[in-house]
Amino acid sequence: MVVGAGITGLSAAAAARDLGLSVTVIDDARPTGATNAAAGMLAPFSEAILGDAELGSQMLEAFSMWDSWRRGVNVADDLFELVPTYFAPGTFGDRQEILRWSRDAGVPLEPHGELLRGPLEAVTSPRELLRHLQDQLAQSGVVFEHGEVAGVTEKDSSVIVTFNDDATLRGDAAIIATGASSVLASDALAIRPVRGSLVILSGPTREHSHVTRVLRHGRSLYIIRRRSGEVVIGATSVETSVNIAEAGELQLLLSDAIDACPELREMAFREVRTGLRPTATSNTLDCRVSPQGLFLQLAGHYRHGVLMAPLSYRTAQEFLS
Template identity: 30%
Template sequence: MIGQTSAFRLARAGFSVTMFDPSPGHGATYAAAGMIAPSAEIAPGEEENYVLQLRALPSWRSLSVELSEVTDHQVDIFETGTLVVGWDGSDRRLMSQYAQIAADFNAEIRSVSRNTSPEMFEGISGRITDGIFIGGDAWLDPDQAMRIVGSANERLGVRLVHETIQSIRTTPDGVEAISAEGEYRASIGILATGAEHLPHGAEVTSENVVRPVRGMTVRVRGIDRSAQPTIRAFVHGHFFYMVSRPGGYCVLGATSDERRDPIIELGETQRLLRDALDVVPALDSAAILDSRVGLRPASKDLRPFFEVLAGGRWAWSSGHYRHGVTLAPLAALDALEFAVATT
């Protein structure tokens, strides 16, 4: 998502862009639920990240308009808000702690109950009678967004090369990227490799380090709650969410492990589905469509970065952790600023 949106921003500004990726759209982006949910994602100590994310929704709206000018298709953005609930007594205490932190961040939250807002609790277990509604949160479908950005890039002449870049270097008048198939030259280069290792020759500072945090989502066809807020639950001490798209397509998520091997474990799938059925028993007869795994690129302070490498012609855009879909239009602006300043 970061590479594709950056390529779009550059191509739209008139730069000639070549993008290298052996399997575009199949990194962490493939597993993402697509929430643009700064308030639901509030965590202690992440205030700066929260403020950054508040800029994401307006920038997605304008990116969507620009994409439709190029492709006639816009990225649909659903501004449904989020409903936060707790499963048992200790989960409800976690919910109250979350509400306290969200209030400290001045997030737009209010208490709701099944009695006063029954539609918000549709499909949710009858033992959950109240929750917190967060306004301002939204979601989009990353599969749709990637299709549209990809098609916009094609129309703008972005050359997509399905190769892995193994090493890079800076030359007196530009940059070189080397794959098993060939050597390519340009005036500048941007590395947007998510949680993957950087190509050889990338001289980064020790300031920024990325570690993979594996996560998994399960997609099912079940109930259609697309007119209702996204569900976020504290359940058995875990986090669970369900993003419901029109037509009953639901994304259930997500696991989180400090692991690099991109496999889906039986146990984690069982725990995720157990949490899902506890919170949303109406999913009982839902059909499983697929499970997707991805590596979230987490930086030391969990904030994204755009680092210009030694020599000034290569940059590294990463660290978007659990917010890369949200922050992609902002990362693309960093890429444009770098390109304009360097060329």
């Protein structure tokens, strides 16, 4: 049984299916799911510039595995696109800061007009990735059940999933991938929610996608321009479990993005996406096996759960093998 059908749960379900196990995925489609809100950057270099060493090495490993993991789980080719990343400093001080980060992280940047260009990274589309994985899994016999899980326990060599209406489901093993919400009586990973919001615009189609990382007066944001014309501006970061974006945070995000790229002003507004990032104290992917060894809690993916999908898949396979 896999509880949670975000990118972590579906990666775990694919791992279990590939081991030849019968798999049931349970999810209640709550609106706080982080994967539905995610931007889809697979960006170990740009994020390593901002992150710590352990996170950097997990991200680099996940990035090196992503394309072959994608092929292994039959995700379509157009859901992985290599893209250039440009850094756009707002002021001289911001430029010095970016250069200092790049030196500290050991990630080289090349001058590109007024911008700086980083190593090639990649983008995917998280919503399409979820849809695609779900279809693939369903076609290969994985069962999907809708329901809100209230708890997961171990008894007599079985795992028991209890739903909110007291119905139960019994299985040999479970993987809990409920993101920022906990279904365990005691959550050893101490996952906390960090809300993130994105603004989606639509502009002209283009031949290739690219990403711009903006630093303006110390505030950082990113702008993804997809081939389809979709423009993603993100992301805010607020320590809260309230999944509603505030006008002020969106105003700041949009005004910084438009100051950096004035042509965004003319683009059509499409939507705001908001989700709760599952965050561990270490800010890294973390996992915990239950006392009898029958279930695994897999969480803490924070800003990088889409990038980390191959590591979630591998961790699930190691647990189930």
